[in-house]
Amino acid sequence: MLVVLASAAPVARSWSKEGHMMTCQIAQDLLEPDAAHAVRSLLPDDVGGDLSALCVWPDQVRHWYKYSWTGPLHFIDTPDKACSFDYSRDCHGPDGAKDMCVAGAIANFTSQLLHYKHGSADRKYNLTEALLFLSHFMGDVHQPMHVGFTSDQGGNSIDLRWFRHKSNLHHVWDREIIQTALAEFYDKDMDTFRKQLEHNLTKGTWSDDMSSWGDCEDLLSCPTKYAKESISLACKWAYNGVHEGETLSEDYFDSRLPIVSRRIAQGGVRLAMFLNRIFGHHNRDVAAPSWPHLQSDY
Ligand SMILES: *[C@@H]1O[C@H](CO)[C@@H](O)[C@H](O)[C@H]1NC(C)=O
Numbered sequence: 001m002l003v004v005l006a007s008a009a010p011v012a013r014s015w016s017k018e019g020h021m022m023t024c025q026i027a028q029d030l031l032e033p034d035a036a037h038a039v040r041s042l043l044p045d046d047v048g049g050d051l052s053a054l055c056v057w058p059d060q061v062r063h064w065y066k067y068s069w070t071g072p073l074h075f076i077d078t079p080d081k082a083c084s085f086d087y088s089r090d091c092h093g094p095d096g097a098k099d100m101c102v103a104g105a106i107a108n109f110t111s112q113l114l115h116y117k118h119g120s121a122d123r124k125y126n127l128t129e130a131l132l133f134l135s136h137f138m139g140d141v142h143q144p145m146h147v148g149f150t151s152d153q154g155g156n157s158i159d160l161r162w163f164r165h166k167s168n169l170h171h172v173w174d175r176e177i178i179q180t181a182l183a184e185f186y187d188k189d190m191d192t193f194r195k196q197l198e199h200n201l202t203k204g205t206w207s208d209d210m211s212s213w214g215d216c217e218d219l220l221s222c223p224t225k226y227a228k229e230s231i232s233l234a235c236k237w238a239y240n241g242v243h244e245g246e247t248l249s250e251d252y253f254d255s256r257l258p259i260v261s262r263r264i265a266q267g268g269v270r271l272a273m274f275l276n277r278i279f280g281h282h283n284r285d286v287a288a289p290s291w292p293h294l295q296s297d298y
Pocket residue numbers: 069073098099100101104105106108109125126
């Protein structure tokens with residue numbers, strides 16, 4: 001039933017609820033005290049300080065009239081087969097509006113949040129929303145197929161089967177791989193999956209990589225690096241060898257699950273790094289927000 005509903009819905013592009021929630025929980029668990037405090041104080045009271053409870057909010061509101069402008073911020077369309085991302089070439093909305101893509105959105109909401117500490121009374125932006133958008137889009141930019149080819153809408157128009165049911169290549173990366181992993185290995189329990197990811201970060205396979213994942217000179221341009229990684233993974237692991245109408249099953253699942261898992265973990269580590277720097281004690285970035293289109297606003 002769910003599958004039928006999902007495929008009848010308008011083109012949806014988003015990490016599954018689980019992908020976003022795990023990314024946000026991993027991030028929140030890595031926050032230093034200043035950032036943890038700022039995040040709690042920006043969240044509405046009814047979520048009890050749990051960022052992951054609202055990490056899918058941007059997907060819920062994107063179809064509301066008031067937020068229709070946020071639709072293009074969830075992804076990037078790159079030229080077919082180019083397998084590259086070029087910010088000035090590719091980061092725009094359907095009408096050509098500059099910066100209206102997931103990399104531009106991360107820079108935008110980061111820049112807004114950098115003004116949190118200034119605490120000016122007439123804040124122009126809603127920083128609760130900025131936090132939720134940043135957290136959500138950090139997940140999206142790490143989903144390889146959110147930086148996909150233009151003509152197939154990031155794999156949305158490549159219909160195929162996932163084991164026995166109908167799906168498409170975008171959905172395989174958004175949710176099928178995660179859902180299958182949850183069912184096969186984690187008794188459908190997302191917390192167990194997340195704890196495994198966190199274990200691999202702190203004591204397992206990724207513990208050596210973790211600090212390099214957080215390397216980032218300039219917060220406002222790092223999303224470009226993450227988007228480049230995504231399109232390159234999309235070409236190598238998502239599109240490669242896949243044909244419309246075919247059935248993807250065990251082989252594809254086994255070889256791609258490690259990529260999906262790593263991207264969720266990376267998204268979490270990087271979201272934490274962003275939030276720690278934005279709200280941190282020794283915030284180097286506050287004095288000089290350098291995102292060109294926002295500078296004039298302040
Ligand atoms: C940045 O956010 C503001 C609202 O907070 C919005 O009007 C603007 O379009 C956004 N731009 C991007 C690139 O996200």
